[in-house]
Amino acid sequence: DGGITQSPKYLFRKEGQNVTLSCEQNLNHDAMYWYRQDPGQGLRLIYYSQIVNDFQKGDIAEGYSVSREKKESFPLTVTSAQKNPTAFYLCASSISARETQYFGPGTRLLVL
Amino acid sequence: QQQVKQSPQSLIVQKGGIPIINCAYENTAFDYFPWYQQFPGKGPALLIAIRPDVSEKKEGRFTISFNKSAKQFSLHIMDSQPGDSATYFCAASIRAGNMLTFGGGTRLMVKP
Numbered sequence: 001d002g003g004i005t006q007s008p009k010y011l012f013r014k015e016g017q018n019v020t021l022s023c024e025q026n027l028n029h030d031a032m033y034w035y036r037q038d039p040g041q042g043l044r045l046i047y048y049s050q051i052v053n054d055f056q057k058g059d060i061a062e063g064y065s066v067s068r069e070k071k072e073s074f075p076l077t078v079t080s081a082q083k084n085p086t087a088f089y090l091c092a093s094s095i096s097a098r099e100t101q102y103f104g105p106g107t108r109l110l111v112l
Numbered sequence: 113q114q115q116v117k118q119s120p121q122s123l124i125v126q127k128g129g130i131p132i133i134n135c136a137y138e139n140t141a142f143d144y145f146p147w148y149q150q151f152p153g154k155g156p157a158l159l160i161a162i163r164p165d166v167s168e169k170k171e172g173r174f175t176i177s178f179n180k181s182a183k184q185f186s187l188h189i190m191d192s193q194p195g196d197s198a199t200y201f202c203a204a205s206i207r208a209g210n211m212l213t214f215g216g217g218t219r220l221m222v223k224p
Contacts, residue, residue, distance in 0.1 A: 042201065101212055102158065104155050106155050
């Protein structure tokens, strides 16, 4: 059963805490992406990776970090430096960086 | 140059109506234009896509119209149904570039 999985579905963060959102794909896609979506807003790119062990900052990378040690995994860490982390986080992947992106179900991050 | 401008931000139609969502771009290097549909709390899903060598593409009740000279493309939903109520995003990618650029989204409501 191919696809993109994100976990957890809901995540709560305390002040000053780093949290990590998981994204896994078994589509054998080279490129992976993280987006942030605020209520009623569009998609804003946080980070993207076109190949294993390489990633680039998107439009709103401050306060976030990523790693791409395996082709199928692209975890996103929301650090304590991100002062307004409450949002819906979407992971996506594509065969190559300019082709159709397929999205996961998303993780909703809330601050306690 | 990288922007894709989408309008309207929200749209309400009666069942059976034909909502039209418009997108405009500046960069003539864009050559791939997908549309995504997103239901509340879910990740966006690819709906239909077009390349600039055709002026129109239909898939079921969904039609993309493309006007290369005007640098505009639009989504039409024929015989709209309440189940079509969702947020729709247009996007574009650059021939020699490396990722999709998304429009701001249109929230569509189809009333019974």
